[in-house]
Amino acid sequence: MLETVLFFALALLAVTAAIGMIVHRSPVYSVLMLIITLFSIAGFYVLLNAPFVAAVHMIVYAGAIIVLFLFVVMLLDLRHESDRFTLTKFSRVLAFIAFLVFLGEAILLVKVAFIDGGLDIGLGGQVSQLGDTPSIGKLLFTAYLLPFEIASVLLLVAIIGAVILAKQNLKPSQ
């Protein structure tokens, strides 16, 4: 009972904040709405017995990535930028197509969830044990070792690339 109430409260919060993020004219407020959405999604992970994923979600997304968003938005001083975000004819057509695609996806999702009786992705009763820290660690370092290492190498390449790009302009002056 409590879980259902919490789920719908969090769902309402997540969707409202997501809509607010798109609709709000001030970029900083949009970023704040995004944080609220991320908070409520972390709440879903907790409800799904995955506290580790919830914590990592908060640390990585809310604690690091959104802070970067906020930095960029603040340094660009986009306070009056909202006037420039007017839609051209071409972007209106694109927006309509994107809307149709998402509508189709939403209808499909509702059909699978409520008419076909949910989707079985083959995890069965395992889900409740997968969420805690030791089992995620074991899976990452046994069954999913290769994808895990590839992802870390990718991130390393991105970091080195960022440093090279940032330092490129400094060289001639030295």
Added chain:
Amino acid sequence: MADFIVGAVEYLSKFIFFIIAVLVISPVLTWVERKQSAVMQDRIGANRAEILGLRMLGLFHALADSLKLFTKEYFVPKGADRLIFHLAPCISIFFAVMGFAVIPHADTLIISGQPVEMQIVNLNIGLLYFFAVLGMAVYGVVLGAWASNNNYALLGGLRASAQMISYEVSIGISLVGIILVYQSVDLMEITRAQGDLLFGFLPKWGIFLQPLAFFIFMAAGIAETKRIPFDAPEGESEIVGYFIEYSGMGFGMYFLTDFLETILIACLTVTFFLGGWQAPFIDGWILQTFSDSTFLGIFQLNNFILTIVQFLAFVFKVCLVIFMMMTIRWTLPRFRYDQIMNLGWKMLLPLSLFNIVVTAIIVYFIG
């Protein structure tokens, strides 16, 4: 009825910890800081506030300070973003307070035969929760700086958040060694694991097993609380900080956040490196000396006394660490901003990575 009493005692005991940690220690800290600086600089220090002729060595200055902050005008600068301007100090203090939820402050207390963990929330991801809360602390600073509509405040906010994010990395990586040694991310489990003795006489505390991590954590922790020598973000009198436009209680809340973060970092230092609530050598003696007869109707005598002793041991250790942090504050001059960044990224980060490698090799061969 019995359940009700157990619940009431449980919440009361947790509440007392929170009250002591947040509402008693942090105002007293302002007094300690003033008096300690006075002693170290050969001055008398604050001693003028008095109630009915009573001066109490200037302890009432904490009261006078908060009264002053409450009664000052709360000024909102022109062109400020009002909502975020009011919200930012609240966000800042909210996440500082949230951090205390996972600090274990004593071992299990038995009430009416039911074990109750002396930790406000018993999370099995306590350490990660702490990282998440620490990461959120940046928002109060950045948003307050931006909402002030002041370029100096914005620059100060960027400086502060760059410093906080940089040192968070070192804090996180230095604690990986602790996770490796104690094999858990649950703060209660980590504290329990520090109860054994090493070679029969040395408590198995983090500071003995992870000395390098202790120094990295302390240095990064002080940087995280933005205290001297890492106080470039706020600099009391000569650097324009992120809360330049805040007056009255808005400033007061940022001020309180700094003290709360100091207490929080001290609590975590004790939990990870100084054995938390462990009171070595006397815990066994207490359990043997006192009987397990019923006490006050719902407690067991020896368990009750042990819990009190553990709680006092925890508070004592926390006060010791805070005193150390304050001594550092009045001993060292301020680092320059580039020195802060170099120390964080070029010294502490490689050292903490080195610590992980060494610890992992040792744990692999021994444990």
